[in-house]
Amino acid sequence: MLTGGGADGATGAVTGTGTGATGPASTARPASTARPAPAARPASGGLDVLTGDYLAELTMLILGRDLLKDPTTGYAKTFLRQMEEGLGLAHERGVRIVANAGGLNPAGLADALRALAGRLGIPARVAHVEGDRLPARDGVLAANAYLGGAGIAACLDAGADIVVTGRVTDAALVTGPAQWFFGWGPEEYDRLAGAVVAGHVLECGTQATGGNYAFFTGHDPKLLRRPGFPLAELREDGSAVITKHPGTGGVVDTGTVTAQLLYETGGARYAGPDVTARLDSVRLTQEGPDRVRIDGVRGEAPPPTLKAGLCRLGGFRNEVVFVLTGLDIEAKAELVRDQIEDAFARGPKRAPAQVRWELARTDRADAGTEETASALLRLVVRDPDPEAVGRSLSGAAVELALASYPGFHVTAPPGKGAPYGVFETVYVPAGEVPHTAVLPDGTRVAVPVPPESRALEPVPAPPLPEPLPAGPTRRAPLGLVAGARSGDKGGDANVGVWVRDDRAWRWLAHTLTVDLFRQLLPETKELTVERHLLPGLRALNFTVTGLLGEGVASQARFDPQAKGLGEWLRSRHVDLPEELL
Helix, strand or coil: CEEECCCCCCCCECCEEECCCCCCCEEECCCECCCCCCCHHHHCCCCCEEEECCCCHHHHHHHHHHHHHCCCCCCCHHHHHHHHHHHHHHHHHCCEEEECCCCCCHHHHHHHHHHHHHHHCCCCCEEEEECCECCCCCCEEEEEECECCHHHHHHHHCCCCEEEECCECCCHHHHHHHHHHHCCCCCCHHHHHHHHHHHHHHCCHHHHCCCCCCCHHHCCHHHHCCECCEEEEECCCCCEEEEECCCCECCCCHHHHHHHHHCCCCCCEEECCCCEEEHHHCEEEEEECCEEEEECCEEECCCCEEEEEEEEEEEEEEEEEEEEECCCHHHHHHHHHHHHHHHHHHCCCCCCCEEEEEEECCCCCCCCCCHHHEEEEEEEEEECCHHHHCHHHHHHHHCCCCCCCCCCEECCCCCCCEEEEEEEEEEEEHHHCCCEEECCCCCEEECCCCCCCCCCCCCCCCCCCCCCCCCCEEEEEHHHCCEEEEEEECCEEEEEEECCCHHHHHHHHHHCCHHHHHHHCHHHCCCCEEEEEEHHHCEEEEEECCCCCCCHHHCCCCCCCCCCHHHHHHHCEEEEEHHHC
């Protein structure tokens, strides 16, 4: 079975599954919403199921606000536009479509799809999965549990051409079609775990085919200009081959697949509602050009609880960026900071509840342009009261235009305060979540809870490899040897670090300790940092608790999703063995 991955839910994209020439089935991911007719191209490639991942934490907050304004919305309208372009071709080729674009209102999206199919004259059978929405306490815009793939499988088994869901795990978009296609039972853990790993590789589309790849300079720039979307050729035993559409750009190798496997994960166990996949069992093999085999994946019972995300408004925020040019940058920053804080103290209204300053030294000495001679001083304020971050800030900043440091100007005048969101993770008993498949004929089928899992023994720490023999070293960036990929999970961040050969692994495993990690990334010094070894991937995975505050929607730091954290780490200088260079 062919199955495929797509772009981050913040932008929306579609993926797909279909029968491939080299295996019984496979999945493909089409282009993102930024490209024309993203569903049409993969739908023409002989797929079994086209899947789409639209939901991220920030997306759920946006959909929650939409639903407050109009109870008929709450789903990803982008998906409807894509289906208008691609539904006819999918029907012609017999491609089934599975997407989580239903967001907070999968039933509403299903109705809209039926209306669209009717206008287009396409006899599409539409089903949806619901039950993920939880009772929300005051102030919560969206409360959703992450469901597994069994509801999707039930809809496909009932003959659905299109299945839309609310909040499911990203991997469920692959495990559901795989359960339907191969008839796997709920306790075939190794097979399900293989599908989870394949689904995770496909989850972010072109991140598996050279997008956002640490070693991108090692590949032809023309290939990476427009990476093709990945395909996963799933097999009945749970193994898979990751590849891409023939003739498309990008590259698929063990490095690109490793990078995506480490993205937004933690330790050896990757728990989900279908199965707990053991990432320490994954084997990757370069089977040929743009073909990476994944096998050996072991699975364990899923936990008895489901992860759930709560999105709520946290208050209001505003910001202003002061441009500091030329000499005396630190003194200029100190002056305007003192002036603003004095204005807050003297103002007719109270100061904002939170005031944060950050100086980015983007300037350089004796610069050839004014822009490269300038640094940026960013002020961010937050408060439950929009007035406290609106007029209070704009008045204090604008009044300094003729009374502050030489060369005073800002990148843009501060406007009104904007609402910001907060994401919170909780866990609920799986039996309390009414996972329901609504079949094409309207029949409602309760999806049974997987057999209750037993307590799992802690995963023993894998042995360290033999250390690399001591030899001459050179002070140089870590990234000359190691790749990295980083991301967010609520308020926490993860940084996966990997190397490409066994000699480098022997060095990395002994050298990049938690202490050195904290030294290289001083922002993490006061936070909880855990290190996980994944020898099969020659990788370390670091999790940093609380780095991102209350999640991406709260915009607590310059890089609110920790997307660049791994690249910052790679840029830091360490003592590298010369033999690795």
